[in-house]
Amino acid sequence: MISAIDDTYDSYGTIDELEIFTRVIERWDIKEMDELPNFMKICYKALLDLFDKHEEELRQHERSFAVHYAKATMKEPARSYNIEAKWLITGYMPPFADYRANGFITSTYHVLATISFFGMNSAAKEAFD
Structure with missing residues (x-):
């Protein structure tokens, strides 16, 4: 899933489409799927x-x-993939630290x-926190 989402940002979306994709992933709600272009709906639904x-x-x-924790961490790369896509599409070369x-x-x-x-029964809620 991570690769499919990364590829969507790297190769398939416009800046506007990727903004919507990021926003929809942030909301994590099937009702938001209608906002997406058709080719992104497949990836979002699979996620x-x-x-x-x-x-x-x-x-x-x-x-x-x-x-809950996995969903929260899955939103992080979506935001960052969106940043990278904007850099690439606009030709921006960020400072190395960024x-x-x-x-x-x-x-x-x-x-x-x-x-x-997930698979570690010994990983209690505190480990995720």
């Missing part, structure tokens, strides 16, 4: 479905609280770390 599936699976183990700070987020370290806790 929501994936996290709904995780939530259902984790609910059976009384760990559905973990999905590029590095944004790149840390787009490396998706936070997302992957959070999601890896």
